[in-house]
Amino acid sequence: MKTKFIAFLAVIVMTGCASQPDYRQASNGGFGYTESKLSETQYRVHFKGRGSDKSKAMDYAMYRSAELTLLKGYDWFVVTDRETMVDKERVQTSPQVGFSQRYARVTECGVITCRTSYHPTTQFESGIFV
Incomplete structure (x- = not known):
């Protein structure tokens, strides 16, 4: 015991x-x-x-x-600048596979005017985070 x-x-x-x-x-x-x-x-x-x-x-x-x-033998101090930063990073460790859809912006300009159009693009993504 x-x-x-x-x-x-x-x-x-x-x-x-x-x-x-x-x-x-x-x-x-x-x-x-x-x-x-x-x-x-x-x-x-x-x-x-x-x-x-x-x-x-x-x-x-x-x-x-x-x-x-x-x-240092002083009686007081002054804060002249202050900065605070919080770092929150989350990393996903599992493999990921997926599709994403984004829009590409295309601007075509002529002699007098410009024309802007958006075209959808599909992207395949895969990744393994180590």
């Missing part, structure tokens, strides 16, 4: 160590904060977060800005 408890406790401790906190310094383009020095008193702070919670990422960027301000 004692060995089962110790094994259970070891699994719990290892699971807690394996998960990384959301707020941390990014390494190799991963999730977390990075900053770059623009001038003696200006820095650019980036925060790349998991998921699509924009407000959480903005809060962490502001938090890092405040930390950086205190580390």
Whole structure:
């Protein structure tokens, strides 16, 4: 019974160590904060977060800005520009086959006027996404 408890406790401790906190310094383009020095008193702070919670990422960027301000010995900071980007890309991994219909626009111009017409074109599509 004692060995089962110790094994259970070891699994719990290892699971807690394996998960990384959301707020941390990014390494190799991963999730977390990075900053770059623009001038003696200006820095650019980036925060790349998991998921699509924009407000959480903005809060962490502001938090890092405040930390950086205190580390450099300043009392306050100013946000001069703010940009938020959410990347939601879903890739379908199954093979796809299908037809699509599009309209080609053809404009023919003469001496006096131009005439625009639309012609339907059918396209066969197939793809395997890797």
